[in-house]
Amino acid sequence: MSRGLKKSFELLEKSRKLIPSLTQTFSRAAYTFVEGAFPVYAASAKGSHFTDVDGNEYIDYLCGLGPVILGHAYEKVDIAIKKQLKKGIIFSLPHKLEIDLSELLCEIIPCSEMVKFSKTGSGAATGAVRGARAITKRDKIAYCGSGGVWHDWYAAIISRNQGVPEFNRDLIYTFDYNDIDGLEYIFEKNPNEIACVFMEPTIFEKPTNSFLQKVKKITKQNDTILIFDEIVTGFRLANGGAQEYFGVEPDITVLGKGMANGMPLSAVVGKTEYMKIFDDVFFSTTYAGETLSLAASHATITEFKEKPVIKKMWENGNMLIDEFNNIAKEQALEIALTGYPVRMRLVCKDTNGNDSILMKSLLIQEMVKRGIFMHPGVEYISFSHDQEDIKKTIDSFADAILIIKKAINENNFESYLKGNPIKPVYTVIKPSEKANPTK
Numbered sequence: 001m002s003r004g005l006k007k008s009f010e011l012l013e014k015s016r017k018l019i020p021s022l023t024q025t026f027s028r029a030a031y032t033f034v035e036g037a038f039p040v041y042a043a044s045a046k047g048s049h050f051t052d053v054d055g056n057e058y059i060d061y062l063c064g065l066g067p068v069i070l071g072h073a074y075e076k077v078d079i080a081i082k083k084q085l086k087k088g089i090i091f092s093l094p095h096k097l098e099i100d101l102s103e104l105l106c107e108i109i110p111c112s113e114m115v116k117f118s119k120t121g122s123g124a125a126t127g128a129v130r131g132a133r134a135i136t137k138r139d140k141i142a143y144c145g146s147g148g149v150w151h152d153w154y155a156a157i158i159s160r161n162q163g164v165p166e167f168n169r170d171l172i173y174t175f176d177y178n179d180i181d182g183l184e185y186i187f188e189k190n191p192n193e194i195a196c197v198f199m200e201p202t203i204f205e206k207p208t209n210s211f212l213q214k215v216k217k218i219t220k221q222n223d224t225i226l227i228f229d230e231i232v233t234g235f236r237l238a239n240g241g242a243q244e245y246f247g248v249e250p251d252i253t254v255l256g257k258g259m260a261n262g263m264p265l266s267a268v269v270g271k272t273e274y275m276k277i278f279d280d281v282f283f284s285t286t287y288a289g290e291t292l293s294l295a296a297s298h299a300t301i302t303e304f305k306e307k308p309v310i311k312k313m314w315e316n317g318n319m320l321i322d323e324f325n326n327i328a329k330e331q332a333l334e335i336a337l338t339g340y341p342v343r344m345r346l347v348c349k350d351t352n353g354n355d356s357i358l359m360k361s362l363l364i365q366e367m368v369k370r371g372i373f374m375h376p377g378v379e380y381i382s383f384s385h386d387q388e389d390i391k392k393t394i395d396s397f398a399d400a401i402l403i404i405k406k407a408i409n410e411n412n413f414e415s416y417l418k419g420n421p422i423k424p425v426y427t428v429i430k431p432s433e434k435a436n437p438t439k
């Protein structure tokens, strides 16, 4: 039974005076959910569930924006952190854990021969791009991905780009997933100028027509570095990430999120011939070798090796997708979970086939009321989600969809929506004609 959201809203009011944008991470801000109908502050979490400050419990399909891959407060990881905590957090010299974890990563990630740690995905991505620029002595980047990299080189091409020097925009050329012609065009127009192809090996769409193999071939032909952003796909698609799943090895990979089950850690890994550049390239930060995160990551990856983590996540995700999509079909509504069972996208379309913000807002509102916390864009599953969670989610969806039907039949979403419709964090702005002639 709901205990209301009073404390959440009180804290939200306090934060308006103290915290710009109300949060440290835009994607967690109240306005990215249905503000007014959604909890705003979390208090604690265990396994696949979290509890908000008012004491309401939810099945968590955002998993801390992706990093919580084994589950919240996962015992083996927490024990490793506590054990290390007793010995110290960060030292005046490197710590052996840097070597132990690097060995583990080289064992499990196909392209990994050397490892450089950092703290955020954006930091690792920026380090990798800097490395590629240094290796090739070129500045331009061909990019394909969902974003999420907040440092200047990518932030230049999104709507929230204030403060980012404009020249960065002229250095990024975007291409669409599965659009090999688009990538070829970029190389044709910028001969010997592209430092790297930086891409997510997959987002929600599956590669077709040997797309990834062709990308790799083009990078080789042009002496360009292929960087996979596996910050989300790493430790999700397979133990060795998308490169293992699809059998295509990049030159360099960036990892983050799931690698330490929520502790702040990221890494650039890759072939020795490329990674050696970091002997000289300035990619260095005080906290990169902080040992609680390294210990957490070591315990997390060991669990991946010892338990069928990936298998269970795929199975439960598949069950969720199948049953969820069946219910939507029965109700003849264009609502679906698409993508991969381990990284799903929630799609809600109106009768004209257009994305419906109102329908999606109402759906996630009705789900959260029933104790199911869903994100408007992406849903993650963890090793701790079990069949009971899936069943409860399905039962809740079967209920919630009836409200959506009513709203559609009455052509009146507004009266059912108890808060503001969801707002995107940013949109990708079209790079200038000069910067991106393919668009």
Ligand SMILES: Cc1ncc(COP(=O)(O)O)c(C=O)c1O
Pocket (backbone or CB within 6 Å): 119, 120, 121, 122, 123, 125, 145, 146, 147, 148, 149, 150, 200, 229, 231, 232, 256, 257
């Ligand atoms: C694909 C991808 N790359 C990079 C990042 C950046 O990671 P971080 O937020 O840790 O800087 C994100 C974050 O959402 C992401 O989804």
